[in-house]
Amino acid sequence: MSHSYLIDIDRLRVDIQELGAIGYDAQTKGINRIGFSKADYEGRLWLMDRFRQEGLSPYMDGACNVICRYGDEDAPAVMIGSHLDSVPDGGLFDGALGVLSGLEVLRIIKNSGIALKHPIEIVAFSEEEGRFGGMFGVQSLCGLIDPAWISSVQDADGIFLKDEMEALGLDPMVALNAYRSPESIEAYLELHIEQGPVLEEMKRTIGIVEGITGVFDWSVRLTGEANHSGTTPMDQRRDAFLGLCNFGHAFPQLIADHGSQISRLTIGKVELKPGFAHVVPGEVQFSFSGRDLSENVMRDLANASRELLSCIAREKNLMFEYEEKSWLSPKHCDAGIVTMLANEAENLGHEPVLMPSGAGHDAQFMTELTKAGMIFVPSVGGISHSPKEWTNWNDIEKGANVLLAGAIALAAK
Ligand SMILES: [Zn+2]
Numbered sequence: 001m002s003h004s005y006l007i008d009i010d011r012l013r014v015d016i017q018e019l020g021a022i023g024y025d026a027q028t029k030g031i032n033r034i035g036f037s038k039a040d041y042e043g044r045l046w047l048m049d050r051f052r053q054e055g056l057s058p059y060m061d062g063a064c065n066v067i068c069r070y071g072d073e074d075a076p077a078v079m080i081g082s083h084l085d086s087v088p089d090g091g092l093f094d095g096a097l098g099v100l101s102g103l104e105v106l107r108i109i110k111n112s113g114i115a116l117k118h119p120i121e122i123v124a125f126s127e128e129e130g131r132f133g134g135m136f137g138v139q140s141l142c143g144l145i146d147p148a149w150i151s152s153v154q155d156a157d158g159i160f161l162k163d164e165m166e167a168l169g170l171d172p173m174v175a176l177n178a179y180r181s182p183e184s185i186e187a188y189l190e191l192h193i194e195q196g197p198v199l200e201e202m203k204r205t206i207g208i209v210e211g212i213t214g215v216f217d218w219s220v221r222l223t224g225e226a227n228h229s230g231t232t233p234m235d236q237r238r239d240a241f242l243g244l245c246n247f248g249h250a251f252p253q254l255i256a257d258h259g260s261q262i263s264r265l266t267i268g269k270v271e272l273k274p275g276f277a278h279v280v281p282g283e284v285q286f287s288f289s290g291r292d293l294s295e296n297v298m299r300d301l302a303n304a305s306r307e308l309l310s311c312i313a314r315e316k317n318l319m320f321e322y323e324e325k326s327w328l329s330p331k332h333c334d335a336g337i338v339t340m341l342a343n344e345a346e347n348l349g350h351e352p353v354l355m356p357s358g359a360g361h362d363a364q365f366m367t368e369l370t371k372a373g374m375i376f377v378p379s380v381g382g383i384s385h386s387p388k389e390w391t392n393w394n395d396i397e398k399g400a401n402v403l404l405a406g407a408i409a410l411a412a413k
Helices: 009-020 040-055 094-113 136-141 147-151 161-167 172-178 198-202 241-251 251-258 293-318 335-347 363-369 393-411
Strands: 064-070 075-085 121-127 185-193 207-212 214-221 263-268 270-273 282-290 319-328 353-357 372-378
Touching: 009 040, 009 094, 009 214, 009 319, 009 335, 009 393, 040 064, 040 094, 040 121, 064 094, 075 094, 075 136, 094 121, 094 198, 094 282, 121 147, 136 319, 136 363, 161 172, 185 335, 185 363, 198 293, 198 335, 198 353, 207 335, 207 363, 214 241, 214 293, 241 282, 251 293, 270 335, 282 293, 293 319, 293 335, 335 372, 335 393, 353 372, 372 393
Parallel strands: 075 121, 075 185, 185 372, 207 353
Antiparallel strands: 064 121, 207 372, 214 282, 214 319, 263 282, 270 282
16 A cells, blocks of 8 residues: 555755755855756756665756656656756745655655556756746746747846856757657656645645646736826826726725635736826826636636726726736646545545645646646745745655655556
8 A cells, every 4th residue: 555655754854955055045044046057057966966876867858857767668657846946045945845755755666666557757847936937947848948939038137048058068959859748758746835825824734736827917007197286186187096096906806706715816016107296197007917727717807807997997087908918827737636646645644635826836837748736735934935935844744755655656556
């Protein structure tokens, strides 16, 4: 039975701490393994060395993903992974947890001599966090990048990806060879910290991710008329800011009428014009984004938001324009894997929470290529992308054991 096998938390802790020393900044206490930096690359070489210590033969594919296979050469693999890069001043667990738990799972399966019908492959994806747009490694593996993009993409400082790759001795165009056919992969599992407060608030240890929420992004403009703030009577103003206020104020009602418990509406960026203390703002331009796990709910929210903005504009004598900047559909984890992981968690004595992921993960691209599943463990205070990011070792151990049980359920004979 799968639940008779357990990971070694002391060994996993040492791995997480050793990797966490690479790119560590003693001043900020943050981890800086930004995608394609020297520290990021050093972390990848460290990981390859760890696999070699197990007598395995890891390799780096053309996109700088580190991959290590154990088992049959030809059968489709059960992949386990996450990313090794970090945000600037990131935490100890984001990404690293999924990769190093995979390494520990692989050790247990190998050292216990468990007979496999599918080989296990551990993958450490590259540039997930967004220096060059994010999810570079997993998109390369899924065949979603092209040569024009590789040669033109730059980071915020204007540094080209191709130059960073060449500086590390890598040929950027070889990233195209990282593609894996769907036939070569049986399933994908990822253990990740939740990066939100839900599990902690519910006092539960294990989350099973049902899917990654979709997101739409709009740019909205309300145009009225700028005028003197002392002489223009309140009832004669065309105040664009008040239009924005009414819209934001209506979010709870919009979600109650058209959304779900997991819907999210956000105005994250606002620009008022002319932007002077004593002038009625004649124009406001703002970002508006909506998220949900159901594409239909996303559509309903988008339609209702458009109608409401038109209505507010009429009422306030404003002109309303908007542009849809992007529409990313929700991605669903495989229903069979969700059920299997929930069962394995229950077998280990947990009460798993089925939940969506509001953050993006490598797994969202893997859902397109294969059957994918994700496990969450609690983030203390819901904090992530910060040196303060923390997950208790107890919870790490429990999450990694669910990952192990899931891997055995999918891969063992
Ligand atoms: Zn992550």
